[in-house]
Amino acid sequence: MEALIGSYQHSKSENLDEYFGKMGVPWIARKMITSSSPSLEISQNGDEWSLLFKTPMKNNNMKFKFGEEFEETTPFGAKMKGKASFEDGKMILRAQNLDNNSVMYREFSATDEGLQIVMRSENHNVVAIRRFKKVSK
Numbered sequence: 001m002e003a004l005i006g007s008y009q010h011s012k013s014e015n016l017d018e019y020f021g022k023m024g025v026p027w028i029a030r031k032m033i034t035s036s037s038p039s040l041e042i043s044q045n046g047d048e049w050s051l052l053f054k055t056p057m058k059n060n061n062m063k064f065k066f067g068e069e070f071e072e073t074t075p076f077g078a079k080m081k082g083k084a085s086f087e088d089g090k091m092i093l094r095a096q097n098l099d100n101n102s103v104m105y106r107e108f109s110a111t112d113e114g115l116q117i118v119m120r121s122e123n124h125n126v127v128a129i130r131r132f133k134k135v136s137k
Contacts, residue, residue, distance in 0.1 A: 003110040004091055008040040008132035011113070019119055019128035020076075023102060029076040032057060040115070040132055042108075049084065049091075064093075
């Protein structure tokens with residue numbers, strides 16, 4: 001898990017617009033998300049983990065402990081209830097949208113360049129990938 005700690009800069013995305021479209025994200029919000037190149041800071045303080053996504057438009061900070069339920073608000077305003085786990089070398093965040101009950105999974109894994117986030121949903125079969133380069137520990 002400690003291999004994920006650090007600062008990252010977005011380098012590439014795949015299927016992001018299609019994925020968020022299937023998730024019901026409005027067109028304007030999708031365009032803002034897909035055109036952004038966020039930075040990401042992953043940190044740990046005791047048992048608490050923090051994921052801070054920074055964009056020129058909005059920052060989104062998630063804090064959680066593995067195995068405990070947490071709440072988050074997505075950049076496009078959806079209220080989510082989630083739980084984090086660590087499986088097969090990946091940090092996995094499972095979150096359920098409180099408005100429409102859709103369920104999404106985000107898998108964070110270390111790569112040679114830095115970090116990869118694979119996004120999936122139980123409600124459709126579109127998979128999106130965001131790749132990040134590590135800029136510091």
